[in-house]
Amino acid sequence: SQQGEEDPQALSIQEGENATMNCSYKTSINNLQWYRQNSGRGLVHLILIRSNEREKHSGRLRVTLDTSKKSSSLLITASRAADTASYFCATVQGAQKLVFGQGTRLTINP
C-alpha cells in the first residue's frame, strides 16, 4: 500500500489565496519530503522535514509534521498561477527507497 497519501486529490483556488495539502503515512519515518510536478515534466524537490522537526519554511512554503498523527501538511501562501502543478509527499521506506503518494492536483485560477 502507499506510504504517503495526499488529501485532497484535487484543489482549485483563486490566485492570491492560500493552498493547503495534507499527507498521511503509516510507518515511522526518518524524514518526509514534498515534491512538485508540472504537467508532463519530472518531479522537483521542494522541502525536506526531519522526524524531529515540527515545522519548516522555504519562501512561500510552510511544512508541518506531526509524527504522533503520522501526518504532514504543505501550505502555499499567496498562490500564483505558476503554482499550478501536482504535489507529492514522499517518505523513506527501508534504507534507500522513497515511497510516493498519489499526489494533489492544484489549480490556481487567475
Next chain:
Amino acid sequence: DVKVTQSSRYLVKRTGEKVFLECVQDMDHENMFWYRQDPGLGLRLIYFSYDVKMKEKGDIPEGYSVSREKKERFSLILESASTNQTSMYLCASSLISNQPQHFGDGTRLSIL
C-alpha cells in the same frame, strides 16, 4: 544544479521489441532510480541502484531489467515490450540514501 537527462521525451515501440531507456546524471550521485507513473497509481519504483554494477528490485520489477556499468548512467531495459508497459518513465538520482531525489523530465513510452 544537478542535471538528470533522459535520452528521449517520447518513444513509440512495438510489442515484443527490446526497449532501452537511458538516464545520465552529472553530479556523481551514488543512487539512481527508475519509476513508472500511471494515472491513479502514482509513482511506482521499478529498480534502483546504490553503486556501479549493483541493483535492487523495487516494487514492480517484472518485465524489466537494468544496467549500471558506469556511475553516471542507469539504463532500464524492457526485455520484450508489452502494451501494459505503456507509461511515463521517470529516472532519478540522489547523493546518499534518505536525501532528496533529482528527477529527469521523463520518457513517455507507448507500446503499440
